[in-house]
Amino acid sequence: MNPLDGVRADRRRFLELAGLGALTIAGSGLLAACGDAKTSSGPGTTDKNQLAKILPAYVPSTAALTPDIPSAPGANGFFSTPVYLKYPASPVATVTGVPGKGGSYTTMTPLWGSIPSSKGNTYYDTVNAALGADLKMQPADGVNYDKILPPLFAGSKLPDWLMIPSWNMGNLGFADAVNKFADLGPYLSGDAIKAYPNLAAIPTGAWQSCIWNGKLFGLPTYYSAASAGGAIFYRADIFRQLGIDANSIKTPADLEGIAKQLTDPKAGRWAFGDIFDYTAHIFHFPGDPYRWTVDASGKVVNRYEMPEYLEALNWFAKQAKAGYVHPDALAGKKEEGKQRFWSGKEVITGDGTGGWAGSDAESGKAANPSYEKQAFKLLAADGKPAMPMNPASSMYSFLNGKLSADQIKEVLSIANYLAAPYGSTEWLTVNFGKEGVDYTMTGGNPKLTEKGSKEVATTYQFLVTPVTPVPVTPGYEQVAKDYAAWEADMVKHAVKPAFYGMNITEPAQYANLNQPMVDVSIDVRYGRKPISAFTDALQTWKSSGGEELRKFYEDVKNKYGTGQ
16 A cells, blocks of 8 residues: 555555555454564563553544545454545645754665665655755665665664564564664653654554564554455456456356466467465465464464465466466566566456556556556455455564664654655655655646656655555546455455464574475476475475474464464
């Protein structure tokens, strides 16, 4: 759910990688946050009573707007995201005065795409002037972020303000590494957060995910209290051309039934890209980040042990062997997947729901004027649609533990500005820079200028993010309406997976356990290896630490439940 639905490729790439959807949740139970097994308290170092003392108070923003498309209620307390088709003509100010006191702070955030120059960057200069501080923005290559972070920790060369996605924490021994950051509890827990109204408007579930080892270390970024685990998209214009009714597609067998009709190698068209990772909700096995679940007998099991996972592997391998999957997808060329879909070489693809935006439609129509992207309503192998929700937040920023109390207070005041809600003057500045230079108001919504498209990058937003609605791009309002309609239907089937909302850090010795299973799964589903290669690898996985990791999760379950 990226509020910056502009034209920069890094934004589109971020959405694709993050698989972000956009949902809000009504209330949030206090669930256990868990630490590394090697910590003194063992797994589950933050119990419910501790959480109640650590979590910041929740105070909704008084700058709320009336949406054009309101949230729709769904299952298990979830609601769909509202849509505002036009930005307010007279935005409100939510911050009085300048938040900073002239301090200078180094930052580092990931960026998926070209990194803009900081020299003469009007966007950076405009935001820093509004903040009253010099945030030295140092975005780093998001693709290789997992390789960039470890040396910073090992050499104690951490910046003042650092963003870390959860998927880059595995090789950091994070339950120990997190102690290098400042404990924000004394400044934000309970009513203390009311000194920062925009931070107080961030839902409780997002703050809960920022707790490790009994302390509030993180600031949540790009949270949504919950989000869908991606969707299966199709080219609606091609479906119409071939006379295929998308509403008739309800199962993977139905998908296979139209694959031959969609595939025409002579015309350069194949039915599928690599949609495997987005079939988790179809076959009902846990997708990332929840690899563990609890079976009907109450036993904790990994997705690789589930017959549903094998069923999905076999189904996709069958499509690959039949020639229905684009050859470049089978060659692992993921970077070009968007372009193949835009040009119609792949008719069905998988993507994060945050990628369903005006920028996508803009790029698609550049490749093919008739381009129209839609998502299937939830499919299910067993005829029972269900969409497991992702955690409230899976990305966080942290303040260096070497900062003084006065510096932390200044940075939190800056964070309060950055967390200003959609519809405010501050939100426009943070997300688009200077009007008339970086952006113009077009059709009632902000749109980057040519200069802005080169200089404005997703950077400040990775330090802390407010609650945001479905993004709207001028000229592509229908895309937002389509997304909202799909999500309103999807959320009716929303479920909480096992360990939902529980911040579990696996012991560092198991950091490399998952990758061999990922690799063999790719080989099997691409048809390069038989299913027996997977079952053999599974036995190795169990003996190499899988069974021990199961005991870790069983311990968490027995002490703190599963968060459902």
